[in-house]
Amino acid sequence: MKITNQExxxxxxxxxxxNHLKFNQQVYVSRYSESSLIxxxxxxxxxKKPLDETFHMLLTMLAQDINGNLTYNDLENDAxxxxxxxxxxxxxxxxxxxxxxxxxxxxxxxxxxxxxxxRFISKNKGKATKIIYLEIVKSLKAKTGYLEQIMRNNYxxxxxIRFDMQIYELKKNLTVLSPKQLENYQIKMSSxxxxxxxxxxx
Numbered sequence: 001m002k003i004t005n006q007e008x009x010x011x012x013x014x015x016x017x018x019n020h021l022k023f024n025q026q027v028y029v030s031r032y033s034e035s036s037l038i039x040x041x042x043x044x045x046x047x048k049k050p051l052d053e054t055f056h057m058l059l060t061m062l063a064q065d066i067n068g069n070l071t072y073n074d075l076e077n078d079a080x081x082x083x084x085x086x087x088x089x090x091x092x093x094x095x096x097x098x099x100x101x102x103x104x105x106x107x108x109x110x111x112x113x114x115x116x117x118x119r120f121i122s123k124n125k126g127k128a129t130k131i132i133y134l135e136i137v138k139s140l141k142a143k144t145g146y147l148e149q150i151m152r153n154n155y156x157x158x159x160x161i162r163f164d165m166q167i168y169e170l171k172k173n174l175t176v177l178s179p180k181q182l183e184n185y186q187i188k189m190s191s192x193x194x195x196x197x198x199x200x201x202x
Contacts, residue, residue: 003081012093041134041163044133046129047171055129059072076097092106104117137155161195165189
């Protein structure tokens with residue numbers, strides 16, 4: 001749900017400002033250790049639908065992912081939202097919402113700052129849309145050990161699969177999948193889910 005209580009919003013803005021300061025200060029002298037605090041994932045996809053249709057559908061899906069009661073019309077630049085049943089206590093910040101251009105969603109956990117950014121570019125004389133996705137996860141503790149490196153790699157693998165599932169669902173909702181792809185849609189999604197289960201996140 002969208003948070004509208006002014007007192008709550010003021011407290012959230014202060015909390016987010018404090019967290020930004022905490023997560024952006026230098027922790028280590030070593031450049032290697034400092035860089036190990038940050039994990040980045042970049043994905044680029046092309047969807048054979050006009051920009052406005054693609055943007056509206058993906059953001060409708062994202063709104064539902066945040067909270068089942070949210071709709072596209074609830075999304076607003078610099079607004080805060082309370083996540084749904086899976087993350088009842090998580091409050092997210094829609095840092096940027098530029099219609100048909102760019103969206104950034106961020107939140108904090110006790111150990112990390114997570115930022116997800118989508119950029120949309122019209123291609124093929126308006127007949128297709130290029131989506132550039134950037135996810136950044138910054139932690140407070142360097143992850144340079146052997147097991148920690150495995151965890152990082154597995155985390156990225158899981159995120160790539162989840163993104164691919166999201167885009168495949170987007171294409172289904174936009175009716176750009178072929179009849180064969182549509183017929184095998186559930187098989188494809190089940191295969192991705194099985195791969196997710198097999199990835200060890202510790």
